[in-house]
Amino acid sequence: MGKKTRGAIAAGHPKTAEAGKIMFELGGNAFDAAIAAVLASFVVESTLTSAGGGGFLLAHTQDNQDILFDFFCQTPRQKRNAEILDFYPININFGGEIQAFHIGLGSIAVPGSLAGIFQVHQQLGKLPFHVIAEPAINYANNGYKITEYNRFTFELLEPIITSLPESRKIYTPNNQLLKTNQTSYNKDFVNTLNYLIEQGVEEFYQGEIAHQLVKDLSFGGYLSLEDLSHYQVIRRKPLKINYRGYELLTNPPPSSGGMLIAWALKLLEKIPFEKIEFGSYQHLQLLAQAMYLTNQARKNSYDTNIHNPNIIADFLSQNNLNYYQTQLEDTINKWGSTTHISVIDTEGNAASVTNSNGEGSSYVIPNTGIMLNNMLGEADLNPLGFHSWPCDRRISSMMSPTIILREGQPEIVLGSGGSNRIRTAILQVISNLLDFHCSLADAIINPRVHWENNILSLEPIPQNEQLDRLILPKATEILQWQELNMFFGGVHAVSNVQGQTIEAIGDPRRAGVGIIC
Numbered sequence: 001m002g003k004k005t006r007g008a009i010a011a012g013h014p015k016t017a018e019a020g021k022i023m024f025e026l027g028g029n030a031f032d033a034a035i036a037a038v039l040a041s042f043v044v045e046s047t048l049t050s051a052g053g054g055g056f057l058l059a060h061t062q063d064n065q066d067i068l069f070d071f072f073c074q075t076p077r078q079k080r081n082a083e084i085l086d087f088y089p090i091n092i093n094f095g096g097e098i099q100a101f102h103i104g105l106g107s108i109a110v111p112g113s114l115a116g117i118f119q120v121h122q123q124l125g126k127l128p129f130h131v132i133a134e135p136a137i138n139y140a141n142n143g144y145k146i147t148e149y150n151r152f153t154f155e156l157l158e159p160i161i162t163s164l165p166e167s168r169k170i171y172t173p174n175n176q177l178l179k180t181n182q183t184s185y186n187k188d189f190v191n192t193l194n195y196l197i198e199q200g201v202e203e204f205y206q207g208e209i210a211h212q213l214v215k216d217l218s219f220g221g222y223l224s225l226e227d228l229s230h231y232q233v234i235r236r237k238p239l240k241i242n243y244r245g246y247e248l249l250t251n252p253p254p255s256s257g258g259m260l261i262a263w264a265l266k267l268l269e270k271i272p273f274e275k276i277e278f279g280s281y282q283h284l285q286l287l288a289q290a291m292y293l294t295n296q297a298r299k300n301s302y303d304t305n306i307h308n309p310n311i312i313a314d315f316l317s318q319n320n321l322n323y324y325q326t327q328l329e330d331t332i333n334k335w336g337s338t339t340h341i342s343v344i345d346t347e348g349n350a351a352s353v354t355n356s357n358g359e360g361s362s363y364v365i366p367n368t369g370i371m372l373n374n375m376l377g378e379a380d381l382n383p384l385g386f387h388s389w390p391c392d393r394r395i396s397s398m399m400s401p402t403i404i405l406r407e408g409q410p411e412i413v414l415g416s417g418g419s420n421r422i423r424t425a426i427l428q429v430i431s432n433l434l435d436f437h438c439s440l441a442d443a444i445i446n447p448r449v450h451w452e453n454n455i456l457s458l459e460p461i462p463q464n465e466q467l468d469r470l471i472l473p474k475a476t477e478i479l480q481w482q483e484l485n486m487f488f489g490g491v492h493a494v495s496n497v498q499g500q501t502i503e504a505i506g507d508p509r510r511a512g513v514g515i516i517c
Contacts, residue, residue: 045150239253268290
């Protein structure tokens, strides 16, 4: 008799996925697997995510509760003179496009990741926390082999991860960047995790770690003990929309990503996709225009109203959509450091969790093995300008953990990393699945596009000769990439179709892994 399937997990590293698999083997549920995977990712995907960052976990439980746990970063309670901040730009070259990020002590926002995973465990977990943390402790203590993708991200972010002694301890233990197949350790993080398991997560926000962090940040950063001790995980009602007979759950305001995906899908809903060939000039034109119009709508009526209690109803109202839908129909007639984990189990639970450290601030809390985020230095998270954020507010994120329900049951769980490409990556995978009826693997591997700042970036498409037929938003330049690239996100997804066919697919752009357990 075959082994019973317990669930599936898709993630950005073999060890991240393995941590979730171990939880299923121990009798844990999707939430245990997701938390174990997040903790493991702090070790094996440390250039993309961190216990010093923030994120979201979207949960659908077997008793049909839908909960969005918001543990993203918070702005400080007080501002300081920008002239005395340690805050400076660096350029990251993705191979086809250069993106600027700001780092330093002045880029650090209040981290939420640890508070979030402890709370999710408390409310939805089944196994003891020390069991869930065991894989992460093992990888940090006994080491893990550097993959080719690890090496690539180390080189990409070298200016950040080698700028201070505490981070060099992790990434350049022999005065050289770690290379493929070498072993990486993070003994300090082992001690930190064991300490938090014993003492509780409050120690990170109020104990010795908090005091050390605040002392260091007094020379060029913002954070205070009050910022840390007042941090709260927020349980939100997910944003829910219907599309092509499915119900989509995603991240609600004040985060932007889910809302802008919902908006773009509402634009696409009127389009007869059965008449359009995937990858044709009409399809590319449609995507470019939908992305352009979404950015216009964001600028016109979203960013400045983000904390308005009626923002969902107002922004997604037919009144607001009409003008943009007409423009899209007229069209027919004529990178980033984030990781995502998708988990589903056979009991009816699903978890979609995205966590990020931004590009990292370069500051590692001494003797903890934890690098803090640079969320105050990410341009897309600060659309009104750096240092223009309102005090003591949740930062608006592009992260969009998403669950697609059919007749109330989770059928597809997905999400992505990729900075401001997160929403366009997820939008295209959803469209591939529900408009073009692609398999999960094809929906993820199919080439993607991204329109922003008058540049249409395109992965290689078979119908290359059709590009000169494109009618694009005014002044748009076309940037053709030579291969699939992490710039276009990393959508890791799992599916359980009608409780029978279970799948797990990792995005090859970010060396993703899928495991059926």
